[in-house]
Amino acid sequence: MTRLLAIDTTGDFCSLALKDGDTVFQCHQSLPRQHARQILPLLDQLIAESGWARTSLDAVVYGRGPGSFTGIRIAAGIAQGIALGADCGVIPVSTLQTLAMEASHADPDVRQLWVALDARMRELYVARYQVEQGLPVLQGEELLITPYQLPSPPDTESMAFTRLAGNGWQTDYGFSDTWSACLALQPSTLTLPRAIWGAELALALLQRDPTVSVAPEHALPVYLRDKVTWDNKPKVGE
Template sequence: MTETVLLALDTSTEYCSVALLRVAAGGAGISASGTDSAFAAGAAMGAGPGIESRSEVSVWVRHEATGAVSSTRLLPAIAELFDEAGLTLADCDAIAFGAGPGSFTGLRTATGVAQGLAFGLDIPVVPVGTLLVCAESARLRDPAATRVLAALDARMDEAYWADYAWDAAAGEWRTLQVASLDAPERIVAPDAPFTLAGNAAAAFGARLTAAAAARAIDGEALPHALPLAHAALRAYRAGRTQRADEAAPEYVRNKVAQTTAERLAAKAAAQGAAGSEGVR
């Protein structure tokens, strides 16, 4: 097996997240056990831009809170990582990106940059769902997290969610519930011990009834380029790639905001509920 250089991008949240992964010939990549788990989790928590876990694996990371201006930071961050690694874009074998769900603008940013760079380099892209990235992050941080309910605040009083089970024999996640959009009360808890990953528990509190059944809640297992790169490396080696011109976001939600009528109806309903409370 030859050396693999993979670039991973995620701008699905308020963070601009970039990771550059270099795996030497014959290297297995990052595993979710022992010191490698600590390495991956440490990098995810921002433990320096250039980190080496062992001789055959090196990773460089940028994960910065940029708010709405991630599009202006993404390309400079990519250039910085290649400079630190002593590599060039021409060394890259594939480009992975957080496909969604998430911020509409952020998803288009990561998809567009991945598509443009990959097209120019004539290399494939690897789309990775952001909810699966949350599951991957939870497993890297805790190897016991082999069943993961990933749930993210989708705003507009809804949550994105999906259910995953780690197949140790295959070395891959199985998707038991595809990425969906629901009110927090409608999210279905898995029928086995599970970790709840993502920020939905913090965002919705008791309304996220599935949280009460979780064996653990990992609110730090969020979209991040490092676990994205980890998942993308497996996909790349398994041949689950796309041509650059096939890259596309996975929005899940088909509209970005409520209509005026919906906002007025919601306001009226809230005022009506407040009035009912006042006359009791």
């Protein structure tokens, strides 16, 4: 068995999960702008509920972004501190891929996923995934773009096997007519990542590549907004 603690504070939710095989303890609370004050007490409660020692952890999973700058730093810092104390590794997981993981398991027929998170400033964090043996695999790269920089949505036939996830699709930032029509037919139901799905994603990644678990000092955030580009051409799925 692999005993994991997963942390996600990249959005308004403070999301924590402990997982060891089929045994799961989790906490998922909406606490906008309260993560720094609430995460440690919530973590202490969760560990007390489980009865596990922190030193029994095999790895600490954290949402490395993209998302709230402050939230990403909190998750990375907490993960690093706990991993150092437990003498275990950390596994960074993408918040976009975490949402894709949940969406792919919610519908076994899905083959492709588009994930969009609200990045504020009328922009979105966007990524496209192809489901391969139960794992959403990134196609292209994670991007910070406006809705009008999105490439064309899948055609009607492909859309039957495509799902949308993330609160970015629910913004009023202005989508093209083709995307608006697509969203009307298939609205996103998942909004923000949950730590338990970060744990599930980490396990799937770990099975494929044990090197995804790294030393605590490598618990780094991924912001995307510091990738400045002047190229306005759509890039998702190219």
